[in-house]
Amino acid sequence: MEHISIPRLTAKIPDEHAAYLFLEGLRWPEGTPVCPHCGNVGANYIRPRSAEGKARATRTGSLSQRRVWQCKACRKQFSAMTGTIFHGSKVPLRTWLLVVFEMCASKNGMAAREIERKYDVSPKTAWFMAHRIREAMKRRAPGMLVGTIVSDETYIGGDPRRMNRKTRERWEGGGGVEPVKVVPGESKLQKTAKTPVLSLVNAETGEVCSAVVPEVTGATLRKVIAEQVNVAASVLWTDEGSWYGAIGREFVAHETVNHSAEEYVNERGAGTNPVENYFGQLKRSLDGTHHRVSVEHLPRYLAEFDFRYSTRADSDSARVARLMGQVEGRRLSYKRVRGA
Ligand SMILES: [Zn+2]
Numbered sequence: 001m002e003h004i005s006i007p008r009l010t011a012k013i014p015d016e017h018a019a020y021l022f023l024e025g026l027r028w029p030e031g032t033p034v035c036p037h038c039g040n041v042g043a044n045y046i047r048p049r050s051a052e053g054k055a056r057a058t059r060t061g062s063l064s065q066r067r068v069w070q071c072k073a074c075r076k077q078f079s080a081m082t083g084t085i086f087h088g089s090k091v092p093l094r095t096w097l098l099v100v101f102e103m104c105a106s107k108n109g110m111a112a113r114e115i116e117r118k119y120d121v122s123p124k125t126a127w128f129m130a131h132r133i134r135e136a137m138k139r140r141a142p143g144m145l146v147g148t149i150v151s152d153e154t155y156i157g158g159d160p161r162r163m164n165r166k167t168r169e170r171w172e173g174g175g176g177v178e179p180v181k182v183v184p185g186e187s188k189l190q191k192t193a194k195t196p197v198l199s200l201v202n203a204e205t206g207e208v209c210s211a212v213v214p215e216v217t218g219a220t221l222r223k224v225i226a227e228q229v230n231v232a233a234s235v236l237w238t239d240e241g242s243w244y245g246a247i248g249r250e251f252v253a254h255e256t257v258n259h260s261a262e263e264y265v266n267e268r269g270a271g272t273n274p275v276e277n278y279f280g281q282l283k284r285s286l287d288g289t290h291h292r293v294s295v296e297h298l299p300r301y302l303a304e305f306d307f308r309y310s311t312r313a314d315s316d317s318a319r320v321a322r323l324m325g326q327v328e329g330r331r332l333s334y335k336r337v338r339g340a
Contacts, residue, residue, distance in 0.1 A: 003315065003317055004101070004316065004317045004320065005316070006098070006101060006102065006105075009097065009098060009101055010098070013094050013097060013098075015065060015094065016064070016065035016066070016092055016093060016094055017065040017067065018094075019092070019093040019094040019096075019097055020065065020066065020067040020079065020080055020081075020093060021067070022097065023080040023081070023086075023093060023097065023324075024067065024080045026321060026324040026325075027080050027084075027324065027327075027328075028080075033069045033078075033080075035069075035071035035073065035074060035076065035078060036078050036082045036083035036328070037071060037074050037076045037078060037082075038071060038073055038074040038076070040071050040072060040073035040074065042071075042072045042073075043069035043070055043071045043072055043078070044069065044070050044072060045067070045068075045069055046068045046069065046070055046077065066079050066081075067079055067080070081093060083328055084327040084328050085132040085133065085135060085136045085327045086132075086327065089129075089132075091121060091125060091129060095119050095121070096129070098119065099115055099119060099129055099130075099133065100133055100320060100323060100324075101316070101320055102115075103130070103133050103304070104308070104316060104319045104320045104323055105316040105319070105320075107281075107285075107308070108284065108285040108288050108289045109285055109289050109290065109301075109304055109305070109308070110130065110289070111289050111290055112126040112127040112129075112130050113126070115129060115130060131297070131300055133304075133323075134300040134301065134303050134304045135300065135303075136323055136326045136327045137303045137304050137306070137307035137308075137323060137326070138300075138303040138307075138326075139307065139310075139326055142227055142228070143227075143228070143229065143230040144207075144209065144228060144229075144230075145200055145202050145207060145209055145228055145229045145230065145234070146202075146229070146230040146233050146234050147202050147203070147204040147205060147234055147235070148202065148203040148204050148234070148235045148237060149200050149201070149202055149203070149225075149229050149234050149235065149236055149237070149251075150200070150201045150202075150203050150236075150237045150238070150271075150272055150273075150274045150275045151198065151199070151200050151201075151221070151225065151236060151237070151238050151244070151275065152198075152199060152238065152239065152272050152275040152276065152279070153196055153197065153198050153199075153213070153216050153221070153241070154196075154197050154199070154279045154282075154283075155194035155195065155196055155197070156194060156195050156197050156282075156283075156286065156293070156298060157194040157195050157295070195212055195295050195298060196212070196213050196214075196215060196216045197210055197211070197212055197213070197298070197302065198210065198211050198213050198216075198220075198221055198224050198225075199275050199278055199279065199282075200224075200225065200228055200229060200275075201274040201275045201278055203237065203274045205310075206274075206309075206310060206312065206313060207310040208275075208278050208305075208306045208309050208310050209228045209306055210282075210302040210305070210306050211224045211228075211299070211302070212295070212298050212299055212302070216241075216243065217243055218242075218243035218244070218245065218246055218247065221243055221244070221247060222246065222247040225247050226247070226250075231247075231250045231251055232250070232251075232252070233252065234251055234252060235251055235252050235253045235254075235255065236248050236251040236253070236254045236255070237254075237255045237256075237257075237270045237271065237272060238254070238255075238256055238257075238272065239256060239257055239258075239259045239272050240256045240257070240258050240259065240260070244256070255268060255270035256270075257270065257271050257272060259272075278309055281305070281309060282302075282305050282309075285305060286301070307323070
C-alpha cells in the first residue's frame with residue numbers, strides 16, 4: 001500500500017464515491033468483489049441512473065453515492081460496507097475512513113469528543129464509531145501468541161483513597177475513571193477498587209494481548225494465558241508473583257526476575273521490561289486521551305491499545321490496511337455496546 005497521511009487521504013477520497021472505491025480496493029484487492037451473502041467471487045456493478053453517474057436516489061428520495069453490486073450467484077445486492085463494522089451506519093463512509101485512519105495513526109488513540117468535534121457528528125455517534133473501530137481491532141485467536149511471552153499485571157482505575165480532595169470530588173462527580181459496577185449492598189471500598197489487567201507481550205514479535213481479570217489469582221491468570229498462548233511451544237518470563245507457579249510449569253521454561261531484590265533482568269537476559277513498557281504507554285494513553293473509561297468498556301480500549309502496540313513497527317498505512325482486513329464480520333449493534 002502506498003504511503004498515506006490525513007492530507008493525502010482527504011485528497012484521495014474527495015467524496016463518497018471515491019471513499020467507496022477506496023474501500024473496495026482495500027477489501028477486494030484482486031479487483032473482483034466477493035459477495036458477503038454467499039461468498040461468490042464476481043458481481044455486476046449496478047450503474048446509477050442519475051446524470052452525473054455517481055449518485056443514486058435512495059428509498060427516501062435523497063441522493064446517495066453508495067456503490068452497489070449485485071452478486072452473480074445469489075443475486076443479492078451489496079456494497080463494500082455490507083457485513084463490516086460500517087454496515088448500516090448513517091455516517092458517510094468518507095468520515096468513517098478518516099476516523100479509522102486517525103485511530104490507527106495516533107499513538108494515544110482518539111477520544112470520542114475529538115471525533116465529535118472534528119467530524120461534526122453527535123456525541124452518541126462519535127462514541128459508537130470509536131467502539132465499532134475498537135471491535136475491529138480485536139484480533140484474538142486462541143493460542144495466537146507463541147515464543148517468549150512476558151506476563152505481568154497492572155491495575156487500571158482511580159483509587160479515591162489516594163486522591164487529593166479536588167481530584168476525588170471530580171471523580172465522585174463522574175469525571176474520573178469509573179469503578180467496577182456496583183452491586184447493591186457492596187461496600188464503598190469494593191465499589192472503588194481498581195480493575196486488574198493482565199498483559200502478555202511476545203518479546204520476539206512485539207505482539208501484545210491484554211485482558212481484564214476479575215482478580216489476580218493463579219486460576220484467573222492461567223485461564224487467560226492458556227487461552228491466548230501456545231503454552232507447550234513457548235517460554236514464560238515473569239516477576240516472582242507466586243500465582244505463576246502452576247501455569248509456569250506448563251511452559252517449555254519459566255524465567256523469573258526478583259523485583260523485590262531490584263533485579264529487572266536476570267543472568268539469562270529474561271525480564272519484565274517489555275510488558276512494563278507497554279503498561280507505561282497504556283496508562284499515558286488512558287490518562288491523556290480517555291479520561292473516563294468504564295470497566296465494562298475497558299476490554300475494547302485494551303483491544304485498541306493492544307492492536308496499535310502490536311503493530312507499532314508497521315507504517316500507518318500498513319496498520320490501516322491490516323485493520324481493514326479485520327472489519328468484516330465485526331458488526332456491533334448499539335444495544336450490544338451498551339449492554340456489554
Ligand atoms: Zn451472493
